[in-house]
Amino acid sequence: MPLTDHQSVIAIQGVSKVFNQGRDNRVAALENINVEIRAGELVSLLGPSGCGKSTLLRVIGDLTSPTGGQVRINGKAAPQARLDRDYGMVFQQATLYDWRSVSKNVQLPLEVMNYPKAKRETRAAEMLKLVQLEEFGRHYPWQLSGGMQQRVAIARALAFEPSILLMDEPFGALDEMTRERMQLELLRIWGQTKTTVVFVTHSIPEAVFLSSRVVVMSARPGRVSGVIEIDLPYPRGFETREHPHFFQKITEVRECLRREEVKGSTT
Amino acid sequence: MAVLLVLCAMWEGYKAIGAAVDGTTPCGQRRMPICANDTSMPHLGNILRALFEPPRRGSEEILLATLVKSALFTWREAAAGFIFGSLFGFALGALLGRFLLLERSLMPYIVASQTVPLLAIAPMIVIWGSRLNMPAWWSVAIISAYLTFFPVTINTLRGLRSPNPTAVELMRSYAASEMQMLWKLRLPAALPYVFTALKVSASISIIGAIIGELPSGIPNGLGRVLLTFSYYYISGPEKLYAAIFGAALLGILFSVIVAQIERVVLPEGRRLEG
Numbered sequence: 001m002p003l004t005d006h007q008s009v010i011a012i013q014g015v016s017k018v019f020n021q022g023r024d025n026r027v028a029a030l031e032n033i034n035v036e037i038r039a040g041e042l043v044s045l046l047g048p049s050g051c052g053k054s055t056l057l058r059v060i061g062d063l064t065s066p067t068g069g070q071v072r073i074n075g076k077a078a079p080q081a082r083l084d085r086d087y088g089m090v091f092q093q094a095t096l097y098d099w100r101s102v103s104k105n106v107q108l109p110l111e112v113m114n115y116p117k118a119k120r121e122t123r124a125a126e127m128l129k130l131v132q133l134e135e136f137g138r139h140y141p142w143q144l145s146g147g148m149q150q151r152v153a154i155a156r157a158l159a160f161e162p163s164i165l166l167m168d169e170p171f172g173a174l175d176e177m178t179r180e181r182m183q184l185e186l187l188r189i190w191g192q193t194k195t196t197v198v199f200v201t202h203s204i205p206e207a208v209f210l211s212s213r214v215v216v217m218s219a220r221p222g223r224v225s226g227v228i229e230i231d232l233p234y235p236r237g238f239e240t241r242e243h244p245h246f247f248q249k250i251t252e253v254r255e256c257l258r259r260e261e262v263k264g265s266t267t
Numbered sequence: 268m269a270v271l272l273v274l275c276a277m278w279e280g281y282k283a284i285g286a287a288v289d290g291t292t293p294c295g296q297r298r299m300p301i302c303a304n305d306t307s308m309p310h311l312g313n314i315l316r317a318l319f320e321p322p323r324r325g326s327e328e329i330l331l332a333t334l335v336k337s338a339l340f341t342w343r344e345a346a347a348g349f350i351f352g353s354l355f356g357f358a359l360g361a362l363l364g365r366f367l368l369l370e371r372s373l374m375p376y377i378v379a380s381q382t383v384p385l386l387a388i389a390p391m392i393v394i395w396g397s398r399l400n401m402p403a404w405w406s407v408a409i410i411s412a413y414l415t416f417f418p419v420t421i422n423t424l425r426g427l428r429s430p431n432p433t434a435v436e437l438m439r440s441y442a443a444s445e446m447q448m449l450w451k452l453r454l455p456a457a458l459p460y461v462f463t464a465l466k467v468s469a470s471i472s473i474i475g476a477i478i479g480e481l482p483s484g485i486p487n488g489l490g491r492v493l494l495t496f497s498y499y500y501i502s503g504p505e506k507l508y509a510a511i512f513g514a515a516l517l518g519i520l521f522s523v524i525v526a527q528i529e530r531v532v533l534p535e536g537r538r539l540e541g
Binding site: 058061063082083084085087088089091093095097098099100108109111112113140 | 433434436437438439440442443447451452455456534
């Protein structure tokens, strides 16, 4: 259930992640990451490829374990949060199961969690309505466009009402126009469900448009180089993209990224 | 249909060339790679005609009837072998998929089992079968299953491993158990692969049944028919060819039946090509 007070829902303390420890191809994907995310926030993890943002998301989701530091979600350790199904996840590929209809895809987590049949079906219908795909329940994934498939993936991720949504470049595979529409969709859904969202992206405008805070990361090793507050008012719409303050913020984020790039290339 | 006509034309055309070049002298002239005379390559018309004549003087039914009856007999053995072999192959594939250690240790032996010549093993299986007082056709079904299980195992394994890592991560994010992952993700993902193997196994099971019949002395199957006609080849090559085509047709038909079942079970978007 979404929390209404502003304690931190996700606390990442001193997290590091090293792949192939002790071997020649050792890679420090993450180094000493400290981030706190409050309830109901939409926070972006932004950075170039290789900065560890997807790895960090997976550490939060307990799909991989950190080599150092700890993650607490809703006050619990990450593995417990996963077992308690505290979060839903959306990946870059929609990854719908193509032997299941759209509605059955949305019901997948509910089946795993042993919801009774009637409840599953009502929830699936509600979620499809939320993402505005209610007539497509009986269709199959290959009959839908990329953007529609991602909307189904979002519906699926929210089906069991998690308090947290983890999204790994969910609009990365879509074309620019669809991406902008999906960003508006996401803001609308977020406004309605008040879920805490952690959003990984490599697009500066996307990060600035969506989030209340942008965590800028840099690569080799993955570090947090800065956290930038985006004080544009909500609800945001397409006119926000033309607001001068929007461009100021984009520039601010870009400078932060460039500072790290320059630092990285001179050391 | 068109392909069939082209093949028939090629057959007769080859014979015509042979007649023009060599006359009908027996091979040894080294001008054509395969003998084109009437003994080695009977005219297609003659093959067709032989279908409607009794295979031996004194037998009452025509060749076509004999072939159909023996084909049906062989088909029943092959079907039993196919079902048993497919179930076993699927179970084995699922087991190997679940336990990596088993796969690593058993796979070499499984592959080796297929490289051993079946003609050598078949008589052994027949003898063991008769020692255990099994009906002869059971041994044939076992031999058929022996050839059938391998493609099904390999493809089941492949299919169970086919889901991309993201699909697996998704299930893990739901804290799904291994059983749930198997039932809801891996098995449905494996189904198209399994059907591809089944279509192949269908025709292979016929081959297995025919080979199995040879040492077991069963009189009513295609194996015996083929053997007999091969003994009397010189006096009537058409009969052997007719029987060969019949056996091939049986394999094709069985495969087509399995393909039709696939059409029912898997919707269009899910079938693998070929």
